[in-house]
Amino acid sequence: MxxxxxxxxxxxxxxxxxxxxxxxxxxxxxxxxxxxxxxxxxxxxxxxxxxxxxxxxxxxxxxxxxxxxxxxxxxxxxxxxxxxxxxxxxxxxxxxxxxxxxxxxxxxxxxxxxxxxxMDLDLLADNKxxxxxxxxxxxxxxxxxxxxxxxxxxxxxxxxxxxxxxxxxxxxxxxxKNYDEFFLTVNPLDLGPSEGKSKDIKIDNFDLHVGAGVRILSDASLTLAHGHRYGLVGANGIGKSTLLKALSRRELNVPKHITILYVEQEVTGDDTSVLKTVLDADVWRKCLLQDLQRINDRLAVISDEYPDANDQVQKQLDEEADDLNTNLNQIHEKLGDMESDKAEARAGAILSGLGFSLEAQGRATNTFSGGWRMRISLARALFCKPDLLMLDEPSNMLDLPSITFLSEYLLTYPSTVLVVSHDRAFLNDVATDIIYQHSERLDYYRGSNFDEFYSAKEERLLTAKREYENQMALRKHLQAFIDKFRYNAAKSQEAQSRIKKLEKLPVLEPPEQEADFKFSFPDPEKISPPVLQISGATFSYPDGRKILSDVDMTVDLDSRIALVGGNGSGKTTLLKLLLGTLQPQVGHVSRHPRLRIGYFAQHHVDAMDLSLNSVEWLASVRPGKSEEEYRKYLGQFGITGPLGLRKLGVLSGGQKSRVAFAALGLSNPHLLILDEPSNHLDIAALDALADALKNFTGGILMVSHDVVTINRVCKDIMVCENGKVFKLHGNIDDYKKHILKIGNKAGVVAEQ
Known part of the structure; x- marks a missing residue:
């Protein structure tokens, strides 16, 4: 009815x-x-x-x-x-x-x-x-x-x-949506069997838009071969995340038998333990175990509650029990096929690799901050093993030990991986192919890691530039002859021949020129050392958890220090001690009285008023210049033209970071203390940042997981581990070997 x-x-x-x-x-x-x-x-x-x-x-x-x-x-x-x-x-x-x-x-x-x-989504379908x-x-x-x-x-x-x-x-x-509903929406369980079906993805001639008709891709083709690991790269704001989201919602025509999972949002915290949250990500296993429990409960009821039933009732109960036992055998068989008995060990290994100690795996998810919940979300995706795993800047939420683990894990991943990342070292380790998104199209560099792609891209650009310039020169030469002799009786036949030749020339578009911009930080006036020094510092949280013990460190104007270590090892706490936002219980911190520190926070977006545009926000935090001066200064950081007048809320993560760096430069600091500065920045911006830091005459203390940036900028590696801070004799590659040797033993330190 x-x-x-x-x-x-x-x-x-x-x-x-x-x-x-x-x-x-x-x-x-x-x-x-x-x-x-x-x-x-x-x-x-x-x-x-x-x-x-x-x-x-x-x-x-x-x-x-x-x-x-x-x-x-x-x-x-x-x-x-x-x-x-x-x-x-x-x-x-x-x-x-x-x-x-x-x-x-x-x-x-x-x-x-x-x-x-x-809300019922079947109402969207044809319900004839x-x-x-x-x-x-x-x-x-x-x-x-x-x-x-x-x-x-x-x-x-x-x-x-x-x-x-x-x-x-x-x-x-x-x-x-909760996880089960999300997974079932994207991957309905009635997709049918996938045996014998290709798990390659090929989507031809599609357009992709975002917002109010803004086109991201035009007449593009997406080809993903099963088992390959693709790095999706391109400039900030070009639409890489939009493409992943469209795939994750099946807005593009992904074959229905292919399961998809996109790590986008952090897990919603509740009282469920981290380990169980990861185990529950396997919806089939979870449901089979629930049915197993339900059948066992019903068998117990039949056995206990009807001992004196008459023959007719007993016959019905026996038939029901036979049915239930048959179903029970089917469930055990399916659980065996999916190696359910090994699931807990596999989930624990993934969590351990991502930095969760055994103690942390048993804690409720609502006791973790957003960054750690993103790791839980990543662990669930790895545990599920979808046919198409999509990761959006996974290294932004991981420390170097966890990135190293993820790289090793993905090398043996049996299905297709599509990852958006600007971490060159990560892409070099993981990617088998690179997809370059630009100019509303996708270019493929098959069999290439990032370094090979970058060289090939530059070579393609030079070739295209030469072809374009040669053709323009030929066109100019032909046109000059035509203009001179078109109406000359003796030369008219030759002029007509050149007209036909000119018309047959293919129309070449001028090669795309990447934006030319350079970050810059003003050189500070000299101040005498010691500039910033921490001596014998120990810091513990009120509940008695000791984070740092007997730390000594000096940062001067010629310092180029990379601070590395697992998440929760105390790196950010050390930065806060140096900045003065925290005070050590033992030891002391000394700062030069004229010292100006420029601090780039990992979560710098939290301090931005996203309702303002870049110029307005810059004027609010660094007043004293005209609008024209602010716009010109933002242009040095790649925020050019109308981009500077867009609301911060609509800018990409990398564009917001560029605005934050512009504000940092206007503070004219003696020291730059940078907490994960490479997050969200595209390749061009990373190069510009590294060059600016190399040319900066003040001191630099940088927490980063970006191996390339560390190698280009930093001279010293300081390791934060087990409450201690010590200098590593070697470079960042030696630290990676150190990680693989000792394993990620530090685990999670509970957060304040």
Whole structure:
């Protein structure tokens, strides 16, 4: 039955499209209530509360909506009560096969979370013959605009001040989903078998847009060979993350039998342990174990509660027990195929490699900061082993020991990897191929790591430049002859020949020229040493956890120091001691009275007002210059033209970092203390930063995992490990060998 008439009678003033959506949603609730497999998973009150919220948001009257809810509840509750708890009561429904498991997992409907409620996505599909409405997203978007405009007029007239209209969540790209729902949405369990099917991905002639019609790719082709590891590189803001997101949502035509996982958001913290959170990432294993428990519980009930049943009842119970035992054997077989007994050891090994000690693996996820939760998200992806694993700047959330582990892990990854990264050393270690995104197209450098790609790209650019210049010279020569002799009787035939030759020349586009910019930091005036010194410093958190012990370090104007070590080893704490934001319990820190320190924080975006544009924000933190001077200065850091007038909130991560470096330069520091300065910067910006740091006449203390930048800038390597800080005799490559030798034993130090 359809509830459309009931909805329209209760809220006649609500837009018809909303009414059709709500009636279809209620139809799906009743359908779930009428099937034993899904009735037990249905929260009837929560679903009807959501219906009420939608109708109220669309302008329905509270009293009428309340009456409608009561009516719907009574009608659906009758069906619901008949079916809830009957999953194991009917032998015909007890057989556990692939289709049944899929149906149970999906609850017959793919759903997204909307706040605390859920939204039916089957309404987006063609539901012919099912009596449910079909929602057209384009029409819905138009209706949303009309409704919002009407409500704005009413609000301006003094009505509905308390009621705020919320647009349909079907139009939102930011729906928060738990992991199971996310995985099942991207990788529905009814994709069918993949045996014998190619897992190569080839998507031809597609366009990709973002925002208000901004084109990222035009008539592009994406080719990913199964088992290859692709590095996706390109300038900041070119749209690399947009491409990954489009793939992750299947907005591009990825073959349906290929599973996808994109590490984008950090895990939402709760009381679940880190290890269990990773184990639960395998949705199939999780569901099979749940069914295993459910069947064992039912067998126990049959054995314990019906000892004196009559013959007919006993026969039915014996049949049910036989069915359940058959299903039990099937589950054990499937768990064996996926090596479920080794899952915990495999998950523990991945977590250990990413820096989680055994103690940390047992802690609840809500005790970790965002950076560590991103590591948990990465661990879940590695544990799941999707056919297409997509990573977006994974090295930004990892320290050097964990990057080393990830590189080694991906070298043996059995499926396809697509990673966005500007870490040259990481790409050199991992990538088998490079995809270069630029000028709304994708160029492929097959069989190349980053260094090989960079050389080939430069060679391609020089070749294209020579071809273009030669053709322009030829065109000029031909045109000059034509202009001179076109109307000369003796030479007219030759002129016509050259006209035909000119017309046959291929039209070459001028080769793309990369933006030419250079970072620069002003040279400070000289001050006498010691400039910054920490002596015999010990620091512990209030709960007694000792982070640093008996640390000695001196930073002068000629210092070029890289501070390395695992996350949680105390690097950032040491920087805060030097900056004076923390004080040591033992020892002391001395600073030159005229010392100016420029500090680049790893999470510098948190200190930015994203509602301002780059010029406005720079003027707010470093006042005293004209708009023209700020714009000219930003241009030195690659923020040129209209880019400087865009809101910071719409800039890419690398562009925000460039603005932060511009602000750093305006402080005219004696010392630069940099916490992960390479994060988000593209290759050109990394080169510009390294050159600027090399030319800077002040001192540098840098926490970084970027091996190339460290090699180019720093002379000394200081290692923070086990509460101690010591100088390494060697370069950053020697430190990587040190990591592989000792393993990542430090683990996680609990964070303050």
């Amino acid at each position: 359809s509830f459309y008439t009931d909805v329209r009678e209760a809220v006649p003033k609500v837009d018809g499209l909303v009414s059709r959506y709500v009636s279809g949603y209620v139809d799906s609730i009743q359908k779930n209530a009428s099937q034993p497999e899904t009735a037990q998973l249905l929260d009837l009150d929560a679903e009807l509360d959501f219906v009420t919220t939608v109708l109220r948001s669309a302008g329905g009257e509270a009293e009428n909506i309340g009456n409608l809810r009561s009516k719907l509840y009574k009608e659906i509750k009758v069906v619901y009560d008949k079916n809830v708890g009957r999953t194991f009561g009917n032998p015909a429904q007890r057989k556990l096969d692939l289709d049944t498991l899929m149906t149970a997992l999906k609850s017959n409907e793919a759903k997204f979370d909307v706040g605390e409620k859920k 013959g099912r009596g449910e409405s079909r929602v057209d997203r384009k029409k819905l978007a138009k209706q949303e605009k009309k409704i919002a405009a009407k409500l704005a007029k009413r609000e301006n007239a003094g009505f509905m001040k308390e009621l705020k209209y919320e647009k349909s969540k079907l139009l939102s790209d930011n729906n928060q």
